[in-house]
Amino acid sequence: MRIGFVGLGNVGGKLCGSLLRNGHDVGVLDLDAQKRAAFAAKGAWVADSPAALMEACEAVITCLPSPAASAAVVEGENGLLTAMGPGKIWLEMSTTDEAEVKRLGAKVIAAGGAAVDCPVSGGCHRAATGNIAIFAGCTRETFERILPLLTTMGRRVLHTGDLGSASVLKVITNFLATANLISCAEALTVAKGAGMDLNTAFEAIRISSGNSFVHETESQVILNGSRDISFTMDLVLKDIGLFQEVADRAGVPLEMNPLMIEIFRDGIARFGEREFSPNIIKRLEEATGLSVLAPGFPPEMVDDEPEAPGYEVVPPR
Missing domain, CATH: 3.40.50.720 (NAD(P)-binding Rossmann-like Domain)
Incomplete structure (x- = not known):
């Protein structure tokens, strides 16, 4: 073919x-x-x-x-x-x-x-x-x-x-990934604010019921500081906007997704639409004065399979 x-x-x-x-x-x-x-x-x-x-x-x-x-x-x-x-x-x-x-x-x-x-x-x-x-x-x-x-x-x-x-299924999975990204950003910032060692915090989440694909990938580039997953804030906003349209057509009243849309709109207003999406954590870093970084993590993800x-x-x- x-x-x-x-x-x-x-x-x-x-x-x-x-x-x-x-x-x-x-x-x-x-x-x-x-x-x-x-x-x-x-x-x-x-x-x-x-x-x-x-x-x-x-x-x-x-x-x-x-x-x-x-x-x-x-x-x-x-x-x-x-x-x-x-x-x-x-x-x-x-x-x-x-x-x-x-x-x-x-x-x-x-x-x-x-x-x-x-x-x-x-x-x-x-x-x-x-x-x-x-x-x-x-x-x-x-x-x-x-x-x-x-x-x-x-x-x-x-x-x-x-x-x-x-x-439909793709935007559902992207909604879940975005929710995971925001929750990982909040979890890591709270760990830093609470005085936890971030390398230990990463492992605690990874081996626990709080683990996710997003944590195993995007949390690593967050902690490295590159925040590079080759995906940008404007694309996240597009995807969760599409998910909202699916929900609206289905008549499902959502609570989390409208908030996530506002979070990413704010991130774009602050950092630009082409900013890497994991840098949504910068909203929390700026609000707290904390730097959510740790040694030993890669600048980008490489598939080891x-x-x-x-x-x-x-x-x-």
């Missing part, structure tokens, strides 16, 4: 790298000329437009920073829809809105193609090694066609149901 990839950013570039590393024939497109050149040097070919990419490929993946960016690539001038037809597949790997992916997917399907929303979860360090988790919302027939691609880019692949279901073949995760029934 010849594959097109649109969006070579922090996550997309790593997913595309997994395809190239494993011998796939990949064409790329990105607004950044340096990124296009870098992937051409790795063996990718560069397309002139989304339409040209779709014309040349059986499947085109988009991994972009916003629903608006995806819409421009799919239905804009020289967009994917221009060359869409039977046998072709659009895979949306961005974190996007359920309603928007359904809207664009309906256009793809009307043009004879197939549509999949397949966002990823697990952090850039796992995207780099092909060990990230992938959700996929589509028909079962389409899922089985694309499973070899998904298991190249990810370790654990879950078929979530119809188109749009993966996007070797790349391994992916597989489908089957839910219990």
Whole structure:
């Protein structure tokens, strides 16, 4: 299968790298000329437009920073829809809105193609090694066609149901990750204020019922001081905003998420929208005068698991 990839950013570039590393024939497109050149040097070919990419490929993946960016690539001038037809597949790997992916997917399907929303979860360090988790919302027939691609880019692949279901689950998991980040920031700041040794505090949380994936990863770069997980405050705000929209459509009155939205709006107002998201702890550091740092932690996360073949995760029934 010849594959097109649109969006070579922090996550997309790593997913595309997994395809190239494993011998796939990949064409790329990105607004950044340096990124296009870098992937051409790795063996990718560069397309002139989304339409040209779709014309040349059986499947085109988009991994972009916003629903608006995806819409421009799919239905804009020289967009994917221009060359869409039977046998072709659009895979949306961005974190996007359920309603928007359904809207664009309906256009793809009307043009004879197939549509999949397949966002990823697990952090850039796992995207780099092909060990990230992938959700996929589509028909079962389409899922089985694309499973070899998904298991190249990810370790654990879950078929979530119809188109749009993966996007709902992705923003749910991002809501939980954000809640974990805020609670870890508060816990570590309280530990510092209470005079605890932060290396010991980190281990106490890690071996206890208070542990989480976010603590094991983001707490480390918080304590290092780099706060670098290749994810920024504006993207957090987008994701929890999408989660709020899902809740509103479902008629579920939330209490925590509206507060989290305000916390990140304040963080953006203070530190800028492109500030690394773990630096939300700076609000507490400034309020208390404390420096929540400790020696011995890495500046960025590296996946220490070797790349391994992916597989489908089957839910219990």
